[in-house]
Amino acid sequence: MITTYTSYTMISRDLNKSLARVAEQPDVARETEYYLSKIGDIKSVDDFMADSRIYNYALKAHGLEDMAYAKAFIRKVLTEGVDAKNAFANQLSDSRYSSLVKSLNFSAYGEAATAFDAAQKGVVDKFQRQTLEEDAGSENMGVRLALYFERLAPTVKSGMEILADDALSQVVRTAFQMPDEIMAADIDRQAEFIEDVLDIKDLQDPAKVGKFLERFTAMWELENPTDTYDPVKLFSPSSSGISTDLLISINNLKLGGK
Structure with missing residues (x-):
């Protein structure tokens, strides 16, 4: 039986090769090709929310796929950006939300947000790394x-x-x-x-x-x-820092149905 440390070092020792194997997986390659072919045409938060494949790819890349259902919540995160101290993402203790904003910073850069490397190769790199970690977790x-x-x-x-x-x-x-x-x-x-x-x-x-x-x-x-540990206990996105009432009101917005 391969130990946890051995399995970890086998992946980590040559991380580029490990990531390359992930990139070659048919489903990963297919979604990445779509993302790179379309992301440059995304000019606003509305455009981003409207394309479910782009939306789901970007959220998974940032470890937020479990929040994909909460569209009004994600819209608020992206719309307010991170520049203001009281911006929504800055009130959340989970840094994955601010990381999403920095990758797709429509608040700061408007229509040009998706032209930057952070929104293109940066998101792809995050998606592949996230997939690598999830695949490893399915085994150990x-x-x-x-x-x-x-x-x-x-x-x-x-x-x-x-x-x-x-x-x-x-x-x-x-x-x-x-x-x-x-x-x-x-x-x-x-x-x-x-x-x-x-x-x-x-x-x-x-x-x-x-x-x-x-x-x-x-x-x-x-x-x-x-090794029967439930990943939901550890990797589900957190919304701590925001009151329950506010979370409920945000997710009840009509925008949540978009």
């Missing part, structure tokens, strides 16, 4: 978590950012076997504990991230010998 959720952590690690600046992401926090909690009393403590205490046991600066060093993930994968196998 620990591998998906390790690949996800490896990708996000250089962007992490604090223990609080780790706690704001269920998947990142699961990796850290597993690796360091966080005591029950810490996990039951308030969020600030949990963040302090993470920063005590994990030097955040080390996340900028690929070699140190690799050593950390070796530790994580070993502990993951001890805790999850049958």
